[in-house]
Amino acid sequence: xxxxxxxxxxxxxxxxxxxxxxxxxxxxxxxxxxxxxxxxxxxxxxxxxxxxxxxxxxxxxxxxxxxxxx
Amino acid sequence: xxxxxxxxxxxxxxxxxxxxxxxxxxxxxxxxxxxxxxxxxxxxxxxxxxxxxxxxxxxxxxxxxxxxxxxxxxxxxxxxxxxxxxxxxxxxxxxxxxxxxxxxxxxxxxxxxxxxxxxxxxxxxxxxxxxxxxxxxxxxxxxxxxxxxxxxxxxxxxxxxxxxxxxxxxxxxxxxxxxxxxxxxxxxxxxxxxxxxxxxxxxxxxxxxxxxxxxxxxxxxxxxxxxxxxxxxxxxxxxxxxxxxxxxxxxxxxxxxx
Numbered sequence: 001x002x003x004x005x006x007x008x009x010x011x012x013x014x015x016x017x018x019x020x021x022x023x024x025x026x027x028x029x030x031x032x033x034x035x036x037x038x039x040x041x042x043x044x045x046x047x048x049x050x051x052x053x054x055x056x057x058x059x060x061x062x063x064x065x066x067x068x069x070x
Numbered sequence: 071x072x073x074x075x076x077x078x079x080x081x082x083x084x085x086x087x088x089x090x091x092x093x094x095x096x097x098x099x100x101x102x103x104x105x106x107x108x109x110x111x112x113x114x115x116x117x118x119x120x121x122x123x124x125x126x127x128x129x130x131x132x133x134x135x136x137x138x139x140x141x142x143x144x145x146x147x148x149x150x151x152x153x154x155x156x157x158x159x160x161x162x163x164x165x166x167x168x169x170x171x172x173x174x175x176x177x178x179x180x181x182x183x184x185x186x187x188x189x190x191x192x193x194x195x196x197x198x199x200x201x202x203x204x205x206x207x208x209x210x211x212x213x214x215x216x217x218x219x220x221x222x223x224x225x226x227x228x229x230x231x232x233x234x235x236x237x238x239x240x241x242x243x244x245x246x247x248x249x250x251x252x253x254x255x256x257x258x259x260x261x262x263x264x265x266x267x268x269x270x271x272x273x274x275x276x277x278x279x280x281x282x283x284x285x286x287x288x289x290x291x292x293x294x295x296x297x298x299x300x301x302x303x304x305x306x307x308x309x310x311x312x313x314x315x316x317x318x319x320x321x322x323x324x325x326x327x328x
Contacts, residue, residue: 047161067116069143
């Protein structure tokens with residue numbers, strides 16, 4: 001099992017299901033890359049680079065999106 | 071000559087900024103924004119909800135029509151605010167940021183020290199910084215000095231609808247400011263917004279009073295009228311306030327026998 005920390009919560013993937021890119025992870029979670037803002041280990045990743053950004057076990061990923069606010 | 075609001079070299083016709091929180095639906099929000107005449111609209115940045123499907127509220131905000139002003143709400147200190155600002159700019163390409171550092175969730179008052187610290191960093195990184203602050207005239211000047219594009223002093227706590235509890239301090243800020251002053255937070259009625267404009271604010275920001283009204287779209291229209299009316303009044307040079315009366319009708323020619 002390989003682990004990713006996503007939005008502060010650990011998620012375990014069987015090795016053969018581990019998302020190889022950020023784009024794959026976002027799709028797996030049911031979101032659209034166009035609406036998601038991402039950070040990997042504290043470093044911002046722009047959405048146009050999701051497909052070329054590979055993931056490794058143990059990384060800490062933050063996925064955000066815009067919501068209503070004042 | 072048109073009376074335009076100018077912030078960081080960009081001109082606007084509307085002096086009403088509207089927030090997008092607390093609306094019952096995206097549809098109501100979009101209609102209310104339309105009726106408000108706003109050109110600047112605020113949003114927040116939050117973690118996606120892994121358990122729930124993504125609803126993209128940005129879909130209904132036309133970015134050719136509205137300047138998206140992302141806030142750093144949720145930030146408890148300068149570091150968190152700077153992090154959110156950088157994420158915002160990376161995602162939208164927009165350099166404007168509403169700097170909001172509110173560590174205490176009960177009153178949601180902005181931390182002046184962390185706000186000033188974050189403002190200085192963000193200005194250096196090329197952001198157009200619109201800082202949310204308490205109505206502190208000294209802090210306002212310090213923020214101007216570090217290059218903030220506006221100051222955004224509160225009228226009363228966020229969402230409280232109390233109106234301009236900070237009126238006296240706002241008047242000082244307005245008298246001394248060399249950047250636009252946007253009164254933000256606590257405006258509960260159009261009359262509060264009109265009052266802010268009458269005392270010389272350059273703009274106001276309203277969210278709760280519109281979003282939680284029984285009829286948000288109509289309330290948005292009401293706020294639009296109030297901001298326009300208040301601004302017209304300010305530009306029309308209101309008369310002096312006195313303790314004694316000053317007769318409106320002549321004090322001579324009375325029909326009486328003395």
